[in-house]
Amino acid sequence: MMKNIKLIYSLAAVILLASCNKNILDRPPLTSYVDEQFWRNEDDIRMYVNSYYPYYFSGYNTSFTADYTPVRGYTFSDDLTGKNVQAGFESSVPTSRGSTSEAAAWLQTYAGPTWDFAWVRKSNILLDRLENVAKPNISEDAYRHWTAVARFFRGFEYSRLVSVFGDVPYFDKVVADDDLPGLYKDRDDRGVVMDNVYDDFKYALTNIRDNDGTQLLNRYIAAAFISRFMLFEGTYQHYHGIDAARAKKYLEFAVEAAEIVMSSNKYSFGRDFKSLFSSESLAGHPEVLLYRVYDAALTVTHCIGSYSNGTEVVGVDPNLVLIKSFIANDGKVWQNSGVPDVESFEIADLAKTRDPRFEASFVDRALTASATLLYGYKFASRDAITYIGKTYPAAWGSNTNTSDAPVMRLAEVVLNWIEAKAVLAEYLGGSPVTQEDIDKSINAIRLRPLDAAATDKGVQQTAPLMLSALPDDPDREADVPSLIWEIRRERRMEFVFEHTRLLDLKRWEKLDYMDFSTNPDYFLGPWVNVQAEASAYLTDTYIGRTKVKQSDGTVITYDGSNAASLVGFWMVDNAQNRNPFTDQAYLAPVGQSQIIQYEEKGYTLTQTTGW
Structure with a gap:
């Protein structure tokens, strides 16, 4: 029993x-x-x-x-x-x-x-x-x-x-x-x-x-978590210049542990991305190794779905830097893509032109419950946001949510695996990463099926990543090789709002990304027409506060009479940089x-x- x-x-x-x-x-x-x-x-x-x-x-x-x-x-x-x-x-x-x-x-x-x-x-x-x-x-x-x-x-x-x-x-x-x-x-x-x-x-x-x-x-769940922890410590030891031998040892173990899961053939990318985070039951989900069950009858409920319901205010929301990191669905960065409307940063266009995880993670219209106007609803169902302005059912309101939580899933395992292999190959004498490796990891993720709602919007699967034609990203930092840069991008798209980003920055020795003075896009959201999409910011209270930035850098500030001119990248209300910090952080x-x-x-x- x-x-x-x-x-x-x-x-x-x-x-x-x-x-x-x-x-x-x-x-x-x-x-x-x-x-x-x-x-x-x-x-x-x-x-x-x-x-x-x-x-x-x-x-x-x-x-x-x-x-x-x-x-x-x-x-x-x-x-x-x-x-x-x-x-x-x-x-x-x-x-x-x-x-x-x-x-x-x-x-x-x-x-x-x-x-x-x-x-x-x-x-x-x-x-x-x-x-x-x-x-x-x-x-x-x-x-x-x-x-x-x-x-x-x-x-x-x-x-x-x-x-x-x-x-x-x-x-x-x-x-x-x-x-x-x-x-x-x-x-x-x-x-x-x-x-x-x-x-x-x-x-x-x-x-x-x-x-x-x-x-x-069990062994597979343990192996998945071990791939996480060994990747963290191996890359931390490497990028912080602590101990190359230990870095190699831990990264090789991350690869070994991940391969236990991958070679078992017990898990696959057989269902759409949205289903991972908004399902009442994850029993039998092919991508999930371990999940937490929630059941209102047993008073085991949570609030995470409600904070993705389109109404609840989180307080910190996706910025333009994150938006620009999403790959276009032809597999190229937006600056070089040939996808129609790819240069548009209107939310509805972003949903159609970017990797499908964008559409599954963010509401496809501006919502004032988000500080940036781009609202994350990765952890709520498509049905949940139909209740905006209405009374929410228990499943998507307050702390009575009952959607199951994925605790460990295959995507993390394969991304841990491919990054460990890439760091070993680039810096520590490991075997070169092959196209087959990419196909078993990043491209397998990109081949997840789309749900009908996404398809109806015109969302498309992202083209495969090819080692012979890696994206030419003008924003790539010189100290990060192209393949590792793309692996990091894949993690960012896959795990937005989840447990990884701050820890990734720490292990990569990239905590300086948290200094928002390095990029003005940190203080911006998507391209919006304020009068049409965010009229709540056009009251007298917001005179002198509501602002947009045009593509040439010109800032337009609401003066009480120029609402029709407020079209551009949304400027987060009074957003300012965090306190100065050093490597002690x-x-x-x-x-x-x-x-x-x-x-x-x-x-x-x-x-x-x-x-």
Whole structure:
């Protein structure tokens, strides 16, 4: 029965490992578990592990919680612009940073966890109990599988901690409360930590089951996440010039892990892009390895669909830099494309001339609920936006949304794979990327079928990427080879509003993209006729504020009588650059109180480099 469980994460049991106080109670409690009596069989172990799912595979999270969610959580990147001053980077060491809680406490501007090792300890407890309590009670296969699961999750947590803080203390066992040197150890070098993560992930892929039941962690799901984390660390080590040998080692593992998924032939690009993010059920979706189920009857709902419904205000929205990054459907950049109307930046024309992911991600008309007038509705159905100006159904309003969340999908795996191969080939002595490699990754994605609504609008599949005729992008930076530039473009189109963009900038050492003074297009939206498309900005309140910029750079400002002249690129209301930042922003500082706590015990906690 446990193996056939239909997983709804918020119902996952959180096991309280408690000891019985003999002075209060002379018999085991009925509502919690006595540690030494708990690890009887696989069902007990599985129940303990179930609590990992909502933390690591959060999907759209629940209710209005935004940690690790698309649209509401990952709002800090160069793709998005808000009114007034942009959200800033951290500029000083916080008084305190850290937690000992298992509750998800993340740092939005770092896209990862706070200084908290509770989940590392949780995995080390699992490893300890498997070895010292459960092992005689389960088969050797079960022991290896659950050890692999524990090591996978430990590696998962450390991968995220390293992405935020760089060097962190590495704990490979449960530390006793009275072991002060163990508890108050200083940071370990990120390479040492990630070498241990590498070993954990290698063990996981060798020992985890191919199938442990529907919607439960298995070898393919683990391999997909490993491709993500190894790509991040491999490219971070490379582009930041830290350790070429480690970069090569991690990137080769990213390729190996991705190929486990790709060679299984279990997944394919058999359905349209929109279906991934707006379906009531993702069961049987050919592209999805793991998804989170939402069910109103069980009060497991989310709000992410409502923030894509055309009415709800997100606050930061897609800018012209992002718009211009989308490839035309003939496979060329807009400056060189021969597609009719490709030079038009009116939203309806963009939907027809660009890669179909544009039309599936953005409403095809201007909406004033967006600061840039281009409204993202990637995570709502086409039906959802028919309720603009009306009462929304529960599925697309408030925090009662029930669309399933894709947690891991094939597109990420193949894009991790092709980027790792390209970086290895370009810089680290790997085999050259072939057209067959491109066809199995980028071109396979581009061959996703279109849904009828997109076809009816005139949307077309994008032409394949050809190594012999890579796009000649005048905006390409000289230090990025053409193929890697196109792989980065593909990621940007594929993952807009999702978890990748800020972390991509960090690993590529391109955080300077977050300095909006480098490109005036960051403060612009699409080409609009304000009188026809955004008349709400033509009241007296907006005299002197509503502005458009024409192609020659001329700015037209609303003066109360010139509404008909307001045709051009939308200028985001009072948009200003974020605070100045330096390379210290690549990593987060620890809090002053954490350093003082170490000092009070006679130990040293080193502050993050640069802070």
